[in-house]
Amino acid sequence: MELTHINEQGRAKMVDVSDKKETPREAVAYACIHMKRETLERIKEGTIAKGDVLSVAQVAGIMGAKKTSDIIPMCHPIMMTGCDINFSLDFENNKVEITATARTVGQTGIEMESLCAVSIAALTIYDMCKAIDREMTVSDVMLMKKSGGKSGTFERY
Amino acid sequence: MELTHINEQGRAKMVDVSDKKETPREAVAYACIHMKRETLERIKEGTIAKGDVLSVAQVAGIMGAKKTSDIIPMCHPIMMTGCDINFSLDFENNKVEITATARTVGQTGIEMESLCAVSIAALTIYDMCKAIDREMTVSDVMLMKKSGGKSGTFERY
Amino acid sequence: MELTHINEQGRAKMVDVSDKKETPREAVAYACIHMKRETLERIKEGTIAKGDVLSVAQVAGIMGAKKTSDIIPMCHPIMMTGCDINFSLDFENNKVEITATARTVGQTGIEMESLCAVSIAALTIYDMCKAIDREMTVSDVMLMKKSGGKSGTFERY
Amino acid sequence: MELTHINEQGRAKMVDVSDKKETPREAVAYACIHMKRETLERIKEGTIAKGDVLSVAQVAGIMGAKKTSDIIPMCHPIMMTGCDINFSLDFENNKVEITATARTVGQTGIEMESLCAVSIAALTIYDMCKAIDREMTVSDVMLMKKSGGKSGTFERY
Amino acid sequence: MELTHINEQGRAKMVDVSDKKETPREAVAYACIHMKRETLERIKEGTIAKGDVLSVAQVAGIMGAKKTSDIIPMCHPIMMTGCDINFSLDFENNKVEITATARTVGQTGIEMESLCAVSIAALTIYDMCKAIDREMTVSDVMLMKKSGGKSGTFERY
């Protein structure tokens, strides 16, 4: 299989999708951010307050998904038709789990938008809690599922 | 210790750093992206060619670092004075390791810029290789070191 | 009626419009900016010159409308197909009246684009005249009319 | 007094502030958004939930303030050192009141950043509630106070 | 023939293309950058290395093409479906020749995207080599060909 982003001169190009059909597409991505027990507890307390860390991360992730083609060099601009992010606090493993779903109706996939959403949401959590925990670590940023388009449905085992 | 991003109404604010001194600051961040052996080999071959995946990821990471305050809601705009990214191919664990160093002379830290650089570089590698490997996973996004500013030097374990 | 931007966790989401039909849509918004008589006269003189305040406000409003989905967190990206702004100098009430019309063919409405256009045009007038009049006030930023889409035509009485 | 934004050809320019001294500067702006009683009550209920309308408006206003020089054509880029937004629900007049404070240490004022913050926060409230109330109106967008710089302190009577 | 960007008040507008048909469109633009012999040789050497000047210019040109509607005031946002850039080193005339092809399926042309791509690629070459050659000159930025849309095919003689 070819790396499709490489042109005849051996340099990067934005792949031509002009001839692809418009189909509804969806992608789900996951990330988690490990932290100290104490940090996780502070985030949990925050969810009771109004402007909690997770609400800001939610907004950041959605706005970040809209910037995907501005951030990832060879990504096509996409008319994202929907985006949602969910958080889950895992007190057993001291981490926040982040899942993002992005949707579009278009000629190319929306995987990168969902991956940008979870990554930027995780980095926003880092930013807002770094004063109390510099060692937080973002891990397992990965595509869980995608549907639509010529390559069909993918689901991570 | 307080979460400094929360205002009196319990909502998020951009912390006031007007009174902080300008000091030279540096931050180093790390991330890695796991992949199939075959994908790693393709990337390695690419480093011989002109427009290889890692060169595009390098540009993406540096440009992404410059967008940090546009992406992370409560981050201050910063005059980044330098940014560099290094890649290392790890054939034992089938992953690419990414290290970014960001520098500034200013009133607030540059940790988030270095973390955005490695995250966006990693997502760019994902984007350019996803046609041959959808299961690549970005992990261990973390701050390795930071110096400058009132809180002084931090070095991970 | 539900606030549609809220997800199951009670946090904000970008509403899914994947299933909506593409229809031609139009929105008209209004704003005015009150100022000192003298400021209004200076603006009027300017309209005779080449690079007058209103020409800059016109460009700012149109470019601002294109940034709507980058500025308003839950707005969908939209392919705006047309945008125009008109100014009217009201010497009876010492204000400039601004009307913006935005158009698209798409799955979701273009109201926010027209509201961003008039708001940013008004703020640009403020910026360019603030040296002579700090007390200018932007008021009556509102949607006058919208057509297209499932909810049909709205006209402010 | 001259309109300082006009060059010798009669066209707009970005005023040269190279020779101005760096001083701490602060600006406070105000805006309000009128709505139906019912809409205001829904927003109030929301403040109990996690991802309420005002939290999103808060994030939008702060991020919007950071985009000021990208939105307002003749504005200088500014290193905003702090930004906060407060909301107050006024049930007597059925409106939300918005106050934003922006700070910098620099060669030019930060008035436009505070005005962008309140305007964009107000438009975000509009966006998130427009499904239940299209007639909301943003008014009284104005500078309340500014300090620092050669022209000294201004306070609206 | 009329200048279509001018509204009834004599000010600029974004032309309404709502009624235009969606067609596949392509545009090819050209630019060259003249430089000292020595600079050209350094660029050539670089093409052997991994992160050469032309690879960075390639990424910059493609990302710049995606920013066209953000940079050129009256340009419509466009869903670019493909973009490629080619470089040719001309040792007879001591210049680098740049050709960019942009594609879309839409209601309006993609000429400006191709012109932005070559211009920004050329300016990136200037930026990366200016330490050794400040007198490089970008010339002959022009549209070579466009197809699709109502006005049909254009080819520069």
Added chain:
Amino acid sequence: MELTHINEQGRAKMVDVSDKKETPREAVAYACIHMKRETLERIKEGTIAKGDVLSVAQVAGIMGAKKTSDIIPMCHPIMMTGCDINFSLDFENNKVEITATARTVGQTGIEMESLCAVSIAALTIYDMCKAIDREMTVSDVMLMKKSGGKSGTFERY
């Protein structure tokens, strides 16, 4: 002399200027755009009207200069302290001449900002007149002069 943008791995980096002194800096760039006689006459007529082509190009050039570090990959973010653009209609050679001056007080030069200003102003003229003249050509984009910084003053012979 070394190409300073290349790191130890042979890839591009943003040069570290942390140790450079802040000095006032100025750069002047030039570009011209050749066109049909008739197009030039239409532009001249326009300068009498309110929203003429050159006013829009002026705003585009200044706003584009502010985007320089977002467009040119290895450029440092800069606090531009002033920017002005002048146009001159040359009826002998059927072209518009564009000169831009950019100023800053900082650790690194402002050449790229002045070059972006003239390039983007020229492309805006192309965009607004392309309906009547597709063969316009931008040429002679070059640095005329720069002062400030360690490398001192440069003036094109």
